[in-house]
Amino acid sequence: MSDQPANRWDQRYDHPRYYYGEAPNAFLATHLPALPPGTLLCLAEGEGRNAVHAASLGHRVLAIDSSAVGRRKALDLAARCGVALDYRCADVVADDWALDPWHGRPWDAIALCFAHLEPADAAAMHARAAASLRPDGLLLLNSFSKAQLGRPSGGPPRLEWLHDLAELKTQFPGLVWEHAIEREVELAEGAGHRGLAMVIEMIGRRA
């Protein structure tokens, strides 16, 4: 279970501005347009910037996050953008999201954008994400690497919550990596992610 309880995120999000901005994460904005419209699960989706963008591209999107304030703001953003969005306020560790809620089928794609959990929970979530993709389905992940520790540009202040590329590659059984790198990027995502940061980018396809 997260040691960042919902109320801490609710407090962070309880402001008219969006803490990570309203624009999608640059990695997802780059790669989502290449996906044929389909079902997309956004785990730990916060205020909904990526989910709303994906919906605008024609995807049928379910966002899940434990923050009720995040949910309210995501649905508000979706309404302002004129797109449909399903958003479940739930703990991604305990919730059952193996199948899409509309057809009861494994997902065409799953997005993890800065979803940093306690290590055992993260490993379990990653394995479940891999198992919840249909054959040929895609996993898109963008997160902070361990080299981000101590940088002021965002991310959890605990080494064990940050990601290691080699370890991540082992945590999604059945995925073939089409893109898996660690690199330095300039983040400009609201007030929450700003400045030079060490991130991991991964795109994996279910065999």
Ligand SMILES: C[S@@+](CC[C@H](N)C(=O)[O-])C[C@H]1O[C@@H](n2cnc3c(N)ncnc32)[C@H](O)[C@@H]1O
């Ligand atoms: C760094 S924010 C990223 C939000 C969003 N993905 C984005 O990039 O804008 C991390 C999010 O994880 C959510 N979160 C943390 N632990 C969670 C859990 N166990 N279940 C559901 N959501 C969780 C928080 O509520 C928060 O919205």
